[in-house]
Amino acid sequence: MAAEQAGQLSVLARLLYPYAGDRSEVVARRLIRHFGSIRTIWSASIEALDEALAQAEECPAEVGALIVAARQLAEAAAREALIGQPIDTRAPEFRYYLVRRLGMRREECLMILFFTGEGLFLAEDFYDGGQRAEVTIPLRQTVRRALDLDARRLVVAHNHPSGSAEPSEADIAATAQLRRVVEALEVGLDDHCIVAGNVIASMRSMGLI
Known part of the structure; x- marks a missing residue:
């Protein structure tokens, strides 16, 4: 375990070196101590990263933005591999992809994934919860995006930072409303997945869709 932690520290320090220089290991150690793991650092919002490093004189202001940019690059590559x-x-x-995107986020975030009628992946929209405890499904944007893409199927996914994947009453109501709206336009709602850590609850499998 000690060797694994040393390896994680080394990887993070190398990422930070262009900005933190000789202090990169100190900054990396501070981040790991605050967030507990590389995975949690990787999933953290820019606000959470900046807050964690606000008191660190040795930490350049660009470090939080650097980590977020690296994550966005990796996410774009993973998303590009799915297109078509x-x-x-x-x-x-597919469930693992959702876990990677949402499982360790500390704020509630939402993904809308768009597919053709044959199940070919078209695109996804990601809504960051920021400082809010929850996000709502943006009906207008989702309908507009589905029509622009000529999508025929949707999957909704969001995370529960509380650690419980059980759908809330608000989740169930919002899903029912979205289903009514999109099905009137001949777009199917395949599922709404709740992600909590490594656990995923499928509202379709639970009979809630």
């Missing part, structure tokens, strides 16, 4: 591919939204690989 047939996706089984019940498959473990």
Whole structure:
């Protein structure tokens, strides 16, 4: 375990070196101590990163933005690999993708994923909760985006930072409203997945869709 932690520290320090220089290991150690793991650092919002480093004189202001930019680059690469591919939204690989995107976020975030009628991945929209405890499903934007993409199927996913994947009453009501709206436009709502850490609850499997 000690060797693994040393390896994580080394990787993070190398990422930070262009900005933090000789202080990169000190900054990396501070981040790991505050967030507890590389995975949590990687998932943290810019606000959370800046707050964690606000008291660190040795930390350049650009470090939080650097980590977020690196994450966005990795996410864009993963998303690009899905475009035009047939996706089984019940498959473990798809669920793992959702876990990677949402599982360790400390604020509630929302993803809308768009597919053709044959299940080919078209695009996704990501809504960061920022400082809010929860996010709502943006109906107008989702409908407009689905029509622009000529999407025929949707999957909604959001996380519960509380650690419980159980859908709330608000989740169930918002999902029902979205389903009514999109199905009137001949767009199917395949699922609404709740992500909590490594656990995913499928509202479709629970009979809530």
